Amino acid sequence: MPPRRVVTGRSQEPRQRFAEELRQLRAGSGASLRQLGERLGWDWSLFGKMEKGETLGGPEVAQALDQHYGTSGMLLVLWELARGDKTQFKERYRRYMTLESEAVSLWHFAVSVLPGLLQTRGYARELLASGGSSGVELTQQVEARMGRRDLLEGEGSPPFRTILSDAVLRTALQDAREWREQLEHLVELSERSNLTLQVLPQSAGLHGLSTTDVMFLRLSDGRTVAYTEHGYGGELIEENVAVERMQRAYDATRDLALSPAESQEFILRMLEEVPCDPST
The missing domain is CATH 1.10.260 (434 Repressor (Amino-terminal Domain))
Known part of the structure; x- marks a missing residue:
């Protein structure tokens, strides 16, 4: 030995x-x-x-x-x-946040929950609370998440494409008012010139990203990196071969998604199912 x-x-x-x-x-x-x-x-x-x-x-x-x-x-x-040990994850996440703020374009796929960049305050609070956050910690996390939305607002904001599995849109918040607000926010976002929103219908079946939430970042030097995430952590992927493999899976998934116009209609139909007065 x-x-x-x-x-x-x-x-x-x-x-x-x-x-x-x-x-x-x-x-x-x-x-x-x-x-x-x-x-x-x-x-x-x-x-x-x-x-x-x-x-x-x-x-x-x-x-x-x-x-x-x-x-x-x-x-x-x-x-x-x-x-x-959680230090490595925190370091990788900080690096990801730095790269995200410097990205010249972003594209994303969501399996079951909305990406932070698209969440309303009510959605973020309920989601983070479900993960165990509470009190001051929860308030701080919600405020931090709301601050990230500035990335997509104002002149010079990078183009962003998101593909949402329809499971994301069928998992409603407990508070119907907050859920209506979130759906209305998505409709508003879908009309922005720098944001492309598509819905992947359940009828698309299994695909290469069926179990993977992923964000791609195109950086100013021409490189693309990917960040995969789940409820208890994430991984920053910078190796070219791995990123290209995930990019091909993303492109194939995008081909299965509804068009932006069809996707907006999909969300509007879901809005019609949410009562204006949750007590009725």
Whole structure:
């Protein structure tokens, strides 16, 4: 069994330390990523992403690597520490927010909830509260989300395209007044010259983004990055191959969506189903 390395001089950030150990162990074994994948039965690209800190993999992968390298559970312990550490996510999210503010164009797909850029205050409050926020923290989060909407307002705002799965529009708020306000806000937004809104009907069936909320950012240097998100975190993707693969899935999904005019009519029909007086 290879000797354990001393802590001094090594990264103290759990995710970076995990990736660092993986790189060092493989280098010491003399195996390539492809050879490691063949020996353990996983796609070699997974190990490449783990060594870069782009993903942690699952506990079963960490256990298999422990067995392969003879590290007696050390990698699983590091995996658990890295999984519980939120610093890396916060850093990636801050970087994403910086890139979003500098983007020259944006396009997005939503699976089940509206993107923050399109949310009303009432929608944001109910959504964030459902995730466990309350009190002062909830108020601060709502205000921060409302501040993001400035990105799409005023002269020089970047073009933005959003495709909303119709599940997004069929998941109403508990407060009917707030839900009406949100739908009316979407109709108003759909009339802006810099915003294109499309609805993906349920009849479109399964597609390449069926389980993925994603935002693409075109940057001033010509690069495109992607940010995927779920209720408990997100991932900034900057690797060209991965971004291009997701872009192709987005383009195919857009081909299945209703036109902007048809999408606006879709939302207007939904508005008609919401009572003006929720008490009736």
